[in-house]
Amino acid sequence: MFKKLNFESIEDLIKTFKRNKNIIGIIQCGSRNYLNENINEIGDYDLTVIIDQNISNNIMGLHFFIKKIPVDCMIKTIDQFYKPITNVFDLMHLDGVIIHDTNNEVQKALNYFIEHSNHNRLFDNKLVINKYRYKFTHIKYKLLKRLNKNDLTIKYLFNVGFITFVEFYMITRKIQPGKFKLAFEMMQTNESELFTLVKRYQNTNDEQVMYELIEKIFSYMLKFCNGFWKEDEILFRKNIDSNLEDENKLLEFLFDK
Known part of the structure; x- marks a missing residue:
């Protein structure tokens, strides 16, 4: 059974995700860059981990700390970017920055999301x-x-x-x-x-x-x-x-x- 997270930095977390074959992409949301380790800076680190197939209908993400920096990690499948917006928090992806994309599918999905999101809806x-x-x-x-x-x-x-x-x-x-x-x-x-x-x-x-x-x-x-x-x-x-x-x-x- 999994017990504890143990990362030296947010960059270490991102490298771990990039090595994970279950993860096909990562989108950095918000204004904080994952290379910024300044614990005195206000604000947490927001990212979305993108997987190919859903592993749970009951869990959409998780929160944890790395060296006193709060991390907000949303979990989404690639196909969810092609569906209508039902959650206001999805709007953060409109300004998202892709920092990992194994096969360019994340870029395609994000482009589609931005083009069809229509916040006014x-x-x-x-x-x-x-x-x-x-x-x-x-x-x-x-x-x-x-x-x-x-x-x-x-x-x-x-x-x-x-x-x-x-x-x-x-x-x-x-x-x-x-x-x-x-x-x-x-x-x-x-x-x-x-x-x-x-x-x-x-x-x-x-x-x-x-x-x-x-x-x-x-x-x-x-x-x-x-x-x-x-x-x-x-x-x-x-x-x-x-x-x-x-x-x-x-x-x-x-x-x-």
Whole structure:
């Protein structure tokens, strides 16, 4: 049974992967180069290991340390690059750098992915948008019910609300997952109104003011997609293959007498 990782450096890890016949390619993602061993540099090392055949439907990657540097290792099969994007973290491959390619198949797959990824598909996907319309409305409702009640839960909900906002901001602005500093820099440069709301929100401890500001932040994010979830609107938890017929069938089954 495998027990322990023992690498002298990230470069040592990459060399080991390159010798492994099960691995057909490696894509370096993010801004950190595998030759950079400076432990004082902020940020982990992101890479995707590409294999020919899937070895598990339940594990998509792993995290570990090498000499105090966090390593985020995604595992993908070559054929997954030819399928539609279903995970926002796949977008990091748009700026990926191939550092190992045994037969040029990885380059072909990455080229296809970049050409066909169409980030706007994820952004314009009604399922994704309605997911966040529901989240923002649900969080706003829970916050309102707990205002001025000395409820510790409200601090947690404010944190969840802000994290959800940043997550949606990064998806809709085509920012790679984990690039929080870049997100706020872009916000400050391109969306000063939103950035001002965020600064005010972060600089107050008054729950009523925080609620008013987080509501304005949510409203700003939802103004392009019909706003908050409305009282006369039904949102369905569904997958990408569902259609209007499925929705009507369910409604008739549940509510028609």
